[in-house]
Amino acid sequence: MQTTAAEKIFVKGNEAVAMAALEAGCRCYFGYPITPQSDIPEYLSRELPGLGGEFIQAESEIGAINMLLGASATGVRAMTSSSGPGISLKQEGISYMAGSELPGVIIDIMRAGPGLGGIDASQADYFQATRGGGHGGYRIIVLAPASVQEIYDLTMLAFDLSDIYRMPAMVLADSVIGQMKESVTPNSRPKTVLPPKEWVVRGRAEGTPQNVVKSLYLGDGEMEAFHWKMQARYQELADKESRWEEVQTADAELIVTAFGSTSRIAKTAISMAREAGMKVGLMRPITLFPFPKKAYAAISERCKLFLDIELSTGQMIDDVRLSVARDAEVAFYGRPPGAGSLPTPEELFEQIKKNYQACS
Amino acid sequence: MRYDVFFAGYGGQGVLLAGNLLSYAAIHEGKNVSFFPAYGVEKRGGAAMCTVVFADGDTGSPVVGNPSVSVLLNQLSFDKYAAKVKQGGICIVNSSLVDTGGIDLPGIDVVLVPMNQIALEMGDVRMVNMVACGAYIEKSRALKSESLAAALKKALPERNHKLIPANLIAMEAGAQAARD
Numbered sequence: 001m002q003t004t005a006a007e008k009i010f011v012k013g014n015e016a017v018a019m020a021a022l023e024a025g026c027r028c029y030f031g032y033p034i035t036p037q038s039d040i041p042e043y044l045s046r047e048l049p050g051l052g053g054e055f056i057q058a059e060s061e062i063g064a065i066n067m068l069l070g071a072s073a074t075g076v077r078a079m080t081s082s083s084g085p086g087i088s089l090k091q092e093g094i095s096y097m098a099g100s101e102l103p104g105v106i107i108d109i110m111r112a113g114p115g116l117g118g119i120d121a122s123q124a125d126y127f128q129a130t131r132g133g134g135h136g137g138y139r140i141i142v143l144a145p146a147s148v149q150e151i152y153d154l155t156m157l158a159f160d161l162s163d164i165y166r167m168p169a170m171v172l173a174d175s176v177i178g179q180m181k182e183s184v185t186p187n188s189r190p191k192t193v194l195p196p197k198e199w200v201v202r203g204r205a206e207g208t209p210q211n212v213v214k215s216l217y218l219g220d221g222e223m224e225a226f227h228w229k230m231q232a233r234y235q236e237l238a239d240k241e242s243r244w245e246e247v248q249t250a251d252a253e254l255i256v257t258a259f260g261s262t263s264r265i266a267k268t269a270i271s272m273a274r275e276a277g278m279k280v281g282l283m284r285p286i287t288l289f290p291f292p293k294k295a296y297a298a299i300s301e302r303c304k305l306f307l308d309i310e311l312s313t314g315q316m317i318d319d320v321r322l323s324v325a326r327d328a329e330v331a332f333y334g335r336p337p338g339a340g341s342l343p344t345p346e347e348l349f350e351q352i353k354k355n356y357q358a359c360s
Numbered sequence: 361m362r363y364d365v366f367f368a369g370y371g372g373q374g375v376l377l378a379g380n381l382l383s384y385a386a387i388h389e390g391k392n393v394s395f396f397p398a399y400g401v402e403k404r405g406g407a408a409m410c411t412v413v414f415a416d417g418d419t420g421s422p423v424v425g426n427p428s429v430s431v432l433l434n435q436l437s438f439d440k441y442a443a444k445v446k447q448g449g450i451c452i453v454n455s456s457l458v459d460t461g462g463i464d465l466p467g468i469d470v471v472l473v474p475m476n477q478i479a480l481e482m483g484d485v486r487m488v489n490m491v492a493c494g495a496y497i498e499k500s501r502a503l504k505s506e507s508l509a510a511a512l513k514k515a516l517p518e519r520n521h522k523l524i525p526a527n528l529i530a531m532e533a534g535a536q537a538a539r540d
Contacts, residue, residue: 010387010395010514147394180422181380181395183387261422268421344425 009184013148013177014039016184017107018047020155021079023189026105027053028078030067032060032086035119036175037109040081061086065093065106072097072104073213075200077159081107083175084117084125087133094168095134099215099226101199103162105155106140106170109178112337121174121261122337124312129172130289130319137227139234141169141241142288144259148182154286160192165237166199167230172288174311176261176342238290245284248274249299252281254356257296257320258309259285262343266309269348278356288316296323303328305359309348310334311341331355361416363502364424367492368409368441369433369454371399374489377515378431379410381493384511385503386414396422407436414502429500431492433475434458442468452495452538454488471499473537479530487530494534505531 011019018040021029029044041057048055054071058064064080071078082090087108097104110125112118132138141161145151155171162169201211217223247267249255258266263284273280283299283306285292300306304327308317314334321330333351335341365382369375376397383395391414399408411427413419426446432438433454442460445451447467453460456476473495479487497505508531512524 008387010383010393176396176422179397181383181393181397182419183391183393265421265423267418271420342423344423345421346425 007185009186010181011148011184012039012179012181013145013151013173014109014179015043016148016152017081017155017171017178018043019186020152021105021159022047022051023186024077024156024159025189026077026079026159027051028068028071028076029053030056030058030064030071030078030080031082032058032064034083034086036111036178037081037083037107039178040107040109061089062093065090065097068104068106069093069097069100069102072102073100073201075197075202077105077163079105079107081109083109083111084113084122085115087125087128091128091134094140095132095136095138096215097168098132098134098138098140099136100213101166102168102213103159103166104168105158105162106168107155108170108172110172110174118338119175120337120339121176121311121342123174123260123262123310124315124337125172126288126310126312126315129170130291138167138230139289140167141165141237141290143169143171144286144288145171145173145177146260146263146284148177148180149184150286151177152184153187156187156189160190160194161237161241163194163197164192165233167233172260174261176264234290238293241287242290242292242295243286244292244295245282245286246295246299247282247284249281249283249303251279252303253279254305254307254352254359255281255283255299255303256307256309256348256352257283257285257316259288259316262309262311265343265345266348268345269352272345272349273352273356276353278352280352280356285316291319291323293319293323296320297325300324300328305355306330307352307355308332308334309343309351311337311343362413362420363415363500364411364413364428365496365500365502366409366411366424366427366430366441367433368407368430368437370436371406371408373408373433374486375408375433376410378489378493379412381508381511381515382412382496382503383414384514385507386412388507388510389503391415392417392419394419394422409437429496429502431496432458433488433492442470450499452492452499454492469499471495471538473534475534478533478537482530482533483526487527490527490530491534491537494531494536495538497531498535498538505535
């Protein structure tokens with residue numbers, strides 16, 4: 001998008017999340033502070049009350065996610081945010097929201113783990129995010145931004161997708177994207193046509209019919225029917241909402257695949273490889289659920305070697321392997337998260353070189 | 361064109377403000393900017409560093425392994441990061457606090473600027489980051505000094521705008537020292 005310098009603002013990824021949430025019409029936020037995402041509640045605690053919204057610092061992350069459930073049930077746009085340890089605590093509530101077909105946005109600014117871990121960037125909560133995270137066999141929408149501009153835009157998209165598909169949506173980033181400041185164009189809320197929320201529970205004073213929001217299905221076949229309905233919805237999501245970015249993949253003999261912060265580091269490594277005459281491209285999933293399987297399948301018809309790079313010991317690689325053609329090979333380079341383990345472009349360039357030489 | 365600069369020192373030297381300032385200056389020139397900070401949990405005295413990348417197009421990686429220019433404000437950051445400067449790159453060193461003795465950096469233009477001393481002569485040691493920014497602009501020629509003047513208005517809170525003229529003088533002194 002071409003803009004003049006005057007229109008751009010210079011903000012942290014976390015601040016961009018908060019600004020985008022307000023632009024998207026979010027008027028309720030519930031959270032509990034944790035590094036590296038506390039700029040989000042800080043910003044909203046300052047701005048929400050003036051907009052007639054509600055900011056609550058909950059007694060815990062469990063309190064916050066259940067407040068989100070309750071607020072969403074009334075039809076308002078609401079959000080919570082946290083990082084590793086807090087996101088783990090929220091899983092029960094996320095499962096109840098999924099079971100109740102409730103929208104709601106959850107921001108996860110990943111930090112190193114397990115346990116308290118550390119405050120440095122991590123991508124090791126990919127499984128937790130994309131496999132549902134809580135009990136019962138459900139999925140949630142997972143969006144993975146790679147820049148401050150994109151975390152702004154995807155936060156707004158998360159609200160729309162969550163409302164359209166009636167399921168929680170997560171923005172999955174890490175402390176690189178959350179803490180980094182970049183020049184951003186504060187785009188306006190997209191003019192998406194949203195389905196009316198006929199299912200809300202707001203009391204019957206407005207003359208609305210009696211609605212029930214619950215995740216308990218005891219009747220014969222009731223639970224099974226719910227699951228089949230959701231499976232169909234996940235398929236619709238995959239068909240309509242899969243998003244990804246391809247860079248220089250047309251002639252590539254090696255395709256690097258990475259999401260979020262790691263994809264940014266990989267982009268510069270790929271430019272270095274191109275300068276050295278190597279035909280290398282990038283495949284970056286933007287939606288992690290739905291994972292852009294068809295795009296990987298298509299790309300692997302023409303390029304047979306992939307290098308998956310993650311800031312973990314390898315999680316997304318499972319989805320990559322399940323998506324590419326059978327005769328495609330998927331190599332891996334990753335480092336466990338923690339202080340000092342963020343790879344540099346120079347380091348990734350060496351990995352590209354090694355794998356590229358092996359294929360040619 | 362893509363530029364990158366790495367600033368490091370201890371908390372309290374204004375490393376992050378320097379990075380913010382250069383970022384605002386780059387935005388003023390219509391560039392895309394990535395500012396990536398890293399610092400300890402301490403308010404003062406811990407390690408503080410930041411990387412600023414600016415470009416007409418995509419900024420690419422916010423993380424840089426071998427910076428084109430590094431500005432190192434204390435001994436610890438010099439010992440740790442001086443050798444990481446890219447071949448043909450520039451390493452600007454605060455010689456008031458850093459003893460470079462014994463370290464050989466072939467292929468790197470090492471520029472010694474007594475930043476604390478200059479800042480003190482300007483009236484306040486806290487302007488050490490402004491002296492550093494001036495030296496950076498002079499050696500890298502990556503940004504115009506007018507852009508830094510404009511950036512000061514954005515990077516500093518309104519209550520500190522009265523200090524802008526003094527900061528500009530400190531920057532010019534840093535540039536002068538880097539020239540000599």
